[in-house]
Amino acid sequence: MGKMERFSFIALVAGIIFFLFADFISWALPMFVLKDIPKKSVQDLAAEAIAKNTSAWSDFKKIARYYPEQFKKYYGEPNEESFAKALKVGHRWYVAEGCWNCHSQMVRPVSNETLRFGIPGVSNTVSYPSEYQNELQAPVLWGTKRIGQDLIREAAVHNIDWHVAHLYDPKTTSPGTVMPGYPWFFEKDENGNIVPNERGIGILTYIMWLGSWEVKPPKDFRITGTATAKNSSGAEEFAKATE
Template sequence: MGKMERFPFVVLVAGLLFFLFADFISWALPIFVLKDIPMKKVSDLAAEAKAKNTSAWADFERIAMYYPEQFKKYYGEVNEKSFEKALRIGHHWYVAEGCWNCHSQMIRPVSNETLRFGIPGVSNTVSYPSEYQNELQAPVLWGTKRIGPDLIREAAVHNVDWQVAHLYDPQTTSPGSNMPGYPWYFEKDKNGNIVPNERGIGLLTYIMWLGSWEVKPTKEWALK
């Protein structure tokens, strides 16, 4: 085998070895990083939200207060079980609607992403492994592109009222947005008002849960 023939062969072998190495790293590295971090169930997430009185729990209480008829009809009382149910339903429809196609859920330590998608006033908001060790991130919803903003810190960006209006008609909150409206997540109550239905309450709960573990509690979140 001449020199000119050996060079392509060496390049081919080296390329294959690098490919195999990269493939090994892609599944082996997460195992080593995550092996000591417990995988949380949705019930664990609900219990944690209540115990720590996170912003997600406070927002769940607000939804129940804003839409008492629909909340009682679909979720009963505000407790860990109903919160768990709402998270599961919201996550299901978030995935089913393909929200992850336009919204990522991962803040990387590049391109000032902490400033673009992080929590205002909090610098250390880059995504970290333990955020994804739960049933609502299995599989992870990192997304493939950002037609819309990253949502992993959404709990600290917009409030429930904004989310309701945005979900029903994005143009009312974000003029020029190419996000479609989702009126099928709403229904009319006995007074003819447009309010979230079971899926809508679930999706709102899930979205307001995203990043709630990083939000610093404030007194006004606790409903008295």
């Protein structure tokens, strides 16, 4: 075997070994990192949010106040059971509608992502393993591209009213956006007003839960905006998004 042939053979073997080592690390290392972190159920997450009075629990109660008829119809009273149910419903529709195709859920330790997607003064940390060790992150929704914003810290960014308008007609809050509207998350109440239905309340709850564990304490720090909506008569109403 010539000198070059030996070198090529050694390089090939080394390449295979490094490939297998990288493959091993990709699944073994996370397993070792997470083995001592308990995986939380949705019920655990709801109980924890209530016990710590997080912004997610505060926002869930606000949804109950803002849309009392629809909330009572689909979820009853705001408590641990209804909170867990709304999180499950919201997560299911978030996955089903493919929201993860355009929105990632991870602040990475590169390219100043803590400045872009973290919240200075509230949460400027990169994502960490225990954030994903729960049923609402199984499978993980890290995403592969960011056509829209990263959402893992969304609890600290926009308020409920903004999200209601954004989900119904994204262009009212984000002119020029390519995001489609989701009118099937809404229905009309007895007065003809457009309000969230069971799916809408669920996805609002889920989105407002994302990153709520980093928001301490709940406070009015979110971005507000002006949105438009149409009532049953077709007349435009302008509502300022406030807490």
